[in-house]
Amino acid sequence: xxxxxxxxxxxxxxxxxxxxxxxxxxxxxxxxxxxxxxxxxxxxxxxxxxxxxxxxxxxxxxxxxxxxxxxxxxxxxxxxxxxxxxxxxxxxxxxxxxxxxxxxxxxxxxxxxxxxxxxxxxxxxxxxxxxxxxxxxxxxxxxxxxxxxxxxxxxxxxxxxxxxxxxxxxxxxxxxxxxxxxxxxxxxxxxxxxxxxxxxxxxxxxxxxxxxxxxxxxxxxxxxxxxxxxxxxxxxxxxxxxxxxxxxxxxxxxxxxxxxxxxxxxxxxxxxxxxxxxxxxxxxxx
Numbered sequence: 686x687x688x689x690x691x692x693x694x695x696x697x698x699x700x701x702x703x704x705x706x707x708x709x710x711x712x713x714x715x716x717x718x719x720x721x722x723x724x725x726x727x728x729x730x731x732x733x734x735x736x737x738x739x740x741x742x743x744x745x746x747x748x749x750x751x752x753x754x755x756x757x758x759x760x761x762x763x764x765x766x767x768x769x770x771x772x773x774x775x776x777x778x779x780x781x782x783x784x785x786x787x788x789x790x791x792x793x794x795x796x797x798x799x800x801x802x803x804x805x806x807x808x809x810x811x812x813x814x815x816x817x818x819x820x821x822x823x824x825x826x827x828x829x830x831x832x833x834x835x836x837x838x839x840x841x842x843x844x845x846x847x848x849x850x851x852x853x854x855x856x857x858x859x860x861x862x863x864x865x866x867x868x869x870x871x872x873x874x875x876x877x878x879x880x881x882x883x884x885x886x887x888x889x890x891x892x893x894x895x896x897x898x899x900x901x902x903x904x905x906x907x908x909x910x911x912x913x914x915x916x917x918x919x920x921x922x923x924x925x926x927x928x929x930x931x932x933x934x935x936x937x938x939x940x941x942x943x944x945x946x947x948x949x950x951x952x953x954x955x956x957x958x959x960x961x962x963x964x965x966x967x968x969x970x971x
Contacts, residue, residue, distance in 0.1 A: 709738035709971040710951070712961055717936050720746060720971075721957065723948035724832035727822055735832065738971045743836060746943035748846040750935070755837035757853045770861040771812035778806045779813060787869040794876055810868035811860055814875040821879050825886070833945055850928045850946070863919055874913050889948070898952045906953035922955045929960050936966065 709722040720742035743749070757763055780788050780802075791813075792802055798820065805813050830838075840847050851859075863871070878885065885904065892900035910917045928946070935942045951958050962968050 709736075709742045710958060711742075711967075711969045711971060712932075712936065712958075713967045713969070714936055714965070717938070717941075719932070719935050719942040719944060721932075721944040721946065721951065723951055724751075724945045726831040726833060727819075727827040728829045728831055729826045730829050732829065735835070739832070739836075741971060742943050743839070745941060746845075747940035748848060748942045749836055749840045750848045750850065750942050750944040751833050751837060752946055753849045753851045753853050753856045754847075755834055756841070758856075759834065763853060763857075767857055767861075770857055771809050772807045773809060774807075779808060779810070780806070782810065782868050783872060784869050787872050790876055791872055794879070809861065810865070810871045811863045814871055815860075817875055817879060818882075821882055825883065836943075836945060846940070848942075850931055850944075851924075859919075859924075863916070867915055870913055871916060874916065898956075898958070901948065902953040905949050909949075910953075921949060921953075925950055925955060925957050925960065928957060932957065932961065933964070 709720055712719055712721055722739065722742060779791075783791065794817070795802055795805070800820075805816060808816060837847065839845075888904045889901060892898075892904060906921075928950075932944060935944070946957065950956060953959070958968055
């Protein structure tokens with residue numbers, strides 16, 4: 686989802702919401718072309734400077750398209766709106782939402798991190814998943830701004846036009862409601878991925894840096910789709926389908942766009958790139 690800067694459900698969701706990419710893709714038809722690449726909302730200091738493909742695509746583009754309006758979602762006002770929508774305000778607590786086994790697993794995990802369950806008692810499942818994952822990311826050294834914010838700030842400073850695929854409110858509504866139909870699956874998925882996060886991160890990072898989209902799909906898409914098909918559908922397929930006509934429209938206008946979306950949106954059979962290729966567009970890796 687990005688997506689909202691603070692949004693990460695799990696390792697797979699983190700890569701759905703972006704990963705630094707040494708690969709950038711050029712999509713074209715007979716009349717026009719655009720660039721599309723992956724982002725991550727948090728990086729380590731060592732990830733800078735970014736891969737040269739980013740700079741090539743940025744310089745060649747007239748407009749940068751993000752998942753959502755990065756300036757708005759970074760504002761204090763939006764942070765408060767996010768809290769209002771992603772926390773229960775009617776007295777509901779997470780222990781009444783989760784099944785006993787899932788709640789116990791959550792309690793054990795929080796205890797292992799010396800965190801009180803009371804800290805997250807009023808969090809909705811999606812916000813709880815995001816919070817748990819960012820705790821792990823910070824511990825792993827992901828403390829720097831992400832690719833999307835880096836380029837949003839750069840475009841603003843240089844007066845380059847910006848756009849987005851989802852409004853902040855659309856994205857917030859999506860995230861706030863995600864997992865409501867199966868909150869246990871969401872929390873179980875997050876706890877499982879947290880355990881495997883360092884190893885899975887290394888695999889996802891290496892496959893993306895190599896431009897190995899099949900390898901990325903095998904690591905991040907196949908198990909995600911098999912284990913949590915509803916979340917996969919909501920998180921990836923629905924949003925890819927919503928974005929596709931907007932990207933196709935960009936391929937028929939005059940400006941050259943750089944579209945920055947999460948890495949898993951570009952990988953696997955339901956990816957944006959696969960859908961564009963199926964429509965007959967030429968896909969080239971920079």
